[in-house]
Amino acid sequence: MTSTFQATAVxxxxxxxxxxxxxxARSGHPVTLIGRAPHMQAIASHGLQLHWAGGVETxxxxxxxxxxxxxxxxxxxxxxxxxxxxxVARQIAPLLKRDALVLSLQNGVDNAAAIAxxxxxxxVPAVVYVATAMPEPGVVKHFGRGDLVIGxxxxxxxxxxxxxxxxxxxxxxxxDAARDGELLQRLQAVARLFDAAGVPVRVSPDVMAxxxxxxxxxxxxxxxxxxxxxxxxxxxxxxxIVDVQQAVVREVVAVAQAEGQHLALDAALQAMxxxxxxxxxxxxxxxxxxxxxxxxxxxxxxGYVARRGAxxxxxxxxxxxxxxxxxxxxxxxxxx
Amino acid sequence: MTSTFQATAVxxxxxxxxxxxxxxARSGHPVTLIGRAPHMQAIASHGLQLHWAGGVETxxxxxxxxxxxxxxxxxxxxxxxxxxxxxVARQIAPLLKRDALVLSLQNGVDNAAAIAxxxxxxxVPAVVYVATAMPEPGVVKHFGRGDLVIGxxxxxxxxxxxxxxxxxxxxxxxxDAARDGELLQRLQAVARLFDAAGVPVRVSPDVMAxxxxxxxxxxxxxxxxxxxxxxxxxxxxxxxIVDVQQAVVREVVAVAQAEGQHLALDAALQAMxxxxxxxxxxxxxxxxxxxxxxxxxxxxxxGYVARRGAxxxxxxxxxxxxxxxxxxxxxxxxxx
Numbered sequence: 317m318t319s320t321f322q323a324t325a326v327x328x329x330x331x332x333x334x335x336x337x338x339x340x341a342r343s344g345h346p347v348t349l350i351g352r353a354p355h356m357q358a359i360a361s362h363g364l365q366l367h368w369a370g371g372v373e374t375x376x377x378x379x380x381x382x383x384x385x386x387x388x389x390x391x392x393x394x395x396x397x398x399x400x401x402x403x404v405a406r407q408i409a410p411l412l413k414r415d416a417l418v419l420s421l422q423n424g425v426d427n428a429a430a431i432a433x434x435x436x437x438x439x440v441p442a443v444v445y446v447a448t449a450m451p452e453p454g455v456v457k458h459f460g461r462g463d464l465v466i467g468x469x470x471x472x473x474x475x476x477x478x479x480x481x482x483x484x485x486x487x488x489x490x491x492d493a494a495r496d497g498e499l500l501q502r503l504q505a506v507a508r509l510f511d512a513a514g515v516p517v518r519v520s521p522d523v524m525a526x527x528x529x530x531x532x533x534x535x536x537x538x539x540x541x542x543x544x545x546x547x548x549x550x551x552x553x554x555x556x557i558v559d560v561q562q563a564v565v566r567e568v569v570a571v572a573q574a575e576g577q578h579l580a581l582d583a584a585l586q587a588m589x590x591x592x593x594x595x596x597x598x599x600x601x602x603x604x605x606x607x608x609x610x611x612x613x614x615x616x617x618x619g620y621v622a623r624r625g626a627x628x629x630x631x632x633x634x635x636x637x638x639x640x641x642x643x644x645x646x647x648x649x650x651x652x
Numbered sequence: 653m654t655s656t657f658q659a660t661a662v663x664x665x666x667x668x669x670x671x672x673x674x675x676x677a678r679s680g681h682p683v684t685l686i687g688r689a690p691h692m693q694a695i696a697s698h699g700l701q702l703h704w705a706g707g708v709e710t711x712x713x714x715x716x717x718x719x720x721x722x723x724x725x726x727x728x729x730x731x732x733x734x735x736x737x738x739x740v741a742r743q744i745a746p747l748l749k750r751d752a753l754v755l756s757l758q759n760g761v762d763n764a765a766a767i768a769x770x771x772x773x774x775x776v777p778a779v780v781y782v783a784t785a786m787p788e789p790g791v792v793k794h795f796g797r798g799d800l801v802i803g804x805x806x807x808x809x810x811x812x813x814x815x816x817x818x819x820x821x822x823x824x825x826x827x828d829a830a831r832d833g834e835l836l837q838r839l840q841a842v843a844r845l846f847d848a849a850g851v852p853v854r855v856s857p858d859v860m861a862x863x864x865x866x867x868x869x870x871x872x873x874x875x876x877x878x879x880x881x882x883x884x885x886x887x888x889x890x891x892x893i894v895d896v897q898q899a900v901v902r903e904v905v906a907v908a909q910a911e912g913q914h915l916a917l918d919a920a921l922q923a924m925x926x927x928x929x930x931x932x933x934x935x936x937x938x939x940x941x942x943x944x945x946x947x948x949x950x951x952x953x954x955g956y957v958a959r960r961g962a963x964x965x966x967x968x969x970x971x972x973x974x975x976x977x978x979x980x981x982x983x984x985x986x987x988x
Binding site: 553556634643644648 | 879882886887899970973974976980981
C-alpha cells in the first residue's frame with residue numbers, strides 16, 4: 317500500500333464533489349471528475365469556473381461521464397446521492413485499483429458501509445462541511461466552510477448493516493492492530509493531500525458519531541423544509557415546529573445511542589437550534605429535490621432512523637411520519 | 653319548554669348548513685340561513701338551487717348576513733368553522749330565545765362544549781354524515797348520505813374542557829334525571845322535525861363516542877391530504893402512509909379512552925381503512941382550505957388530540973407532528 321496518492325477520481329461530481337476535486341486540482345494534483353454530461357462537457361470545453369474567496373478562477377481538470385476513469389485513481393471521492401450508492405459501488409468494484417482508497421463524501425451514516433459491502437478496497441467515511449451550489453453546468457459556487465472529518469468505519473457496520481457498535485471479534489487482534497495502523501497512515505496521507513490544497517481535514521477515531529450528529533441535523537430540517545418548501549428561519553419561527561424538531565432529535569439520539577454512538581442529547585438539541593440561526597434562508601436539499609421532481613435522500617435520513625429504530629426496538633414515530641410524508645410527496649411529483 | 657319547533661336559523665350557512673336548512677324548508681318548516689354575502693344574496697334573489705336526488709330544485713328560504721336573525725329561531729343549526737365557534741357563540745348569546753335549542757353540526761369533539769360555555773341554552777352535538785359542495789353562490793350539490801346522530805353532551809365536557817368522562821356529581825340526582833328526561837324529549841322533537849323532511853336522525857346516548865370516531869377518521873386523513881394535496885386513494889396506495897395513519901388512529905383511540913370514551917381499536921382501524929376505499933378521489937377539507945389560502949380546522953383535529961393527549965399524559969407524537977406541519981403550511985400560505 318502507498319501512503320501518498322498519485323491521482324484522484326471524483327465519482328458523482330455535482331457541486332460538492334466538483335468543489336473538492338477543483339481544490340485538489342488547483343494545488344497541482346491530477347484529478348478527473350466523473351459526472352453528468354452537461355457539467356462534464358462544459359468543464360472539458362472551458363474548464364471549471366470556481367467562485368471562491370471573492371473571485372472566479374478557471375480550474376483545468378479531467379471531466380468524463382465514464383465510470384471507467386476510476387481505473388487510474390488511487391484515491392476516489394465517492395459523491396453520488398445515497399439512493400445510487402449501492403449500484404454505483406457495484407459498477408466501480410471491478411474497475412478499482414487494488415490499493416485504491418474510497419472516501420465517501422455523502423450524507424447519512426450508512427453509505428460508507430454500503431460501499432464497503434460491494435468492494436474489497438478500504439472505504440473511509442467523511443463528514444463534509446461545505447456550502448456549495450452549481451448554478452449552471454461548469455460553474456461551482458462556494459458559500460462557506462469546506463472542511464472534512466475522516467476516520468475509520470466501524471467493522472461491525474459493514475458486516476450487517478450497523479447492527480450495533482460492538483467490536484468485530486472474529487479476527488485476530490494482532491492482525492486488526494496492524495490493519496488499523498496501516499489505515500491510519502493512509503488517512504493521514506489523505507489529510508496531507510487536502511491540507512496542501514487548502515482543505516482542512518481532521519482525522520477522528522469518532523467519525524461515525526460525527527456522521528450521526530450531521531444526520532441528526534438533517535433529520536430535523538430536511539423533511540420539514542421539503543414538506544413546507546420553507547427555509548430554516550421560517551420553520552424555527554413556529555414553536556409547534558420546534559417541538560417537532562426536538563422530538564426528532566430525541567429519537568435520533570436514542571437510536572444512535574442504541575447503535576453504540578455517544579451523542580449527548582443537550583449538545584444535539586443545541587446544535588439543532590443553532591442551524592436555523594446560522595442558515596435562516598437555507599432551503600434543504602430535500603426541499604430542492606422535491607421542487608425539481610427528483611428523488612430525495614429521505615430513505616437515508618429520517619427513513620434510516622425509523623428503520624434502525626424499528627430494528628433496535630427504539631420508537632421513532634416522528635421520523636417515521638416525516639419519512640412517509642416525503643415519500644408521498646415524491647410519488648405525487650413523479651406519478652401525478 | 654316546547655317539544656316542537658316553530659322556526660330554524662342556520663348560523664354559518666355553507667354547503668352543509670344550507671343543505672340541511674334547505675331540506676327542512678322544502679318540508680314546509682320556516683328556515684333562515686345566516687351566512688356570507690355572495691351566497692345569501694344569490695339565495696335572496698333566486699332561491700337556493702339544490703342539486704339533489706338526480707334533479708335540481710329551487711328552494712325558497714330566508715337568507716341574511718345578520719346574526720340578529722337568530723332572535724326568531726327556537727332551533728339553531730350551528731355550522732360555523734371550528735375556528736369561529738367561540739366568537740360566534742359569544743355574539744349570539746344575547747340574541748337567542750330563552751328556550752332555543754342549539755345543534756352543533758361541526759367537526760371535532762369540542763365544539764358543542766365550547767358553545768355551551770358561552771350560552772345558557774341547551775347545546776346538542778350532532779355527528780354529520782353528508783357529502784355536499786357549494787360550487788358557486790346560491791348552489792348546493794348533494795353527493796351522498798345526509799343523516800345525523802344527536803345526543804346529550806357530557807356535562808363534564810362543558811365544565812372544564814372535557815377533562816374526563818366522569819359524571820358531574822355537583823347536582824342533585826333527581827334534578828338531573830328531570831333535566832335529562834326533558835332534553836331527551838327535545839332531541840326526539842328534533843328527530844321528528846328532520847324525519848318529516850327526509851333527513852334520518854338517530855338519537856344516541858353515545859354521541860360523544862361517535863364524534864370521536866369521526867374525529868379519528870379526520871385525524872387520519874385530513875392533514876396528510878393537505879400536506880400532499882393528494883386524494884385518499886393515493887394516500888392509501890403508499891404502505892408507509894398507511895402505517896402513519898394507523899399510528900394516528902392508535903393515538904386517537906388512546907386519548908379517547910383516557911377521556912372515558914369507549915372506542916375499540918380494531919373497529920377504528922377498520923373504519924379508517926374503509927374510508928380510502930369508499931372515497932378514493934376525496935381531497936380533505938383541510939387540503940382544500942390550504943389550497944385556497946384559508947385557515948384550517950387542524951387545531952380542532954390533530955391539534956386537539958395532541959393537546960388532550962398532553963393534558964392526560966397520553967403520548968400523541970404523530971398527531972402533534974401532523975398538526976405542526978399543517979400550521980406551518982398555513983403560515984406559508986398566509987404570510988408568504
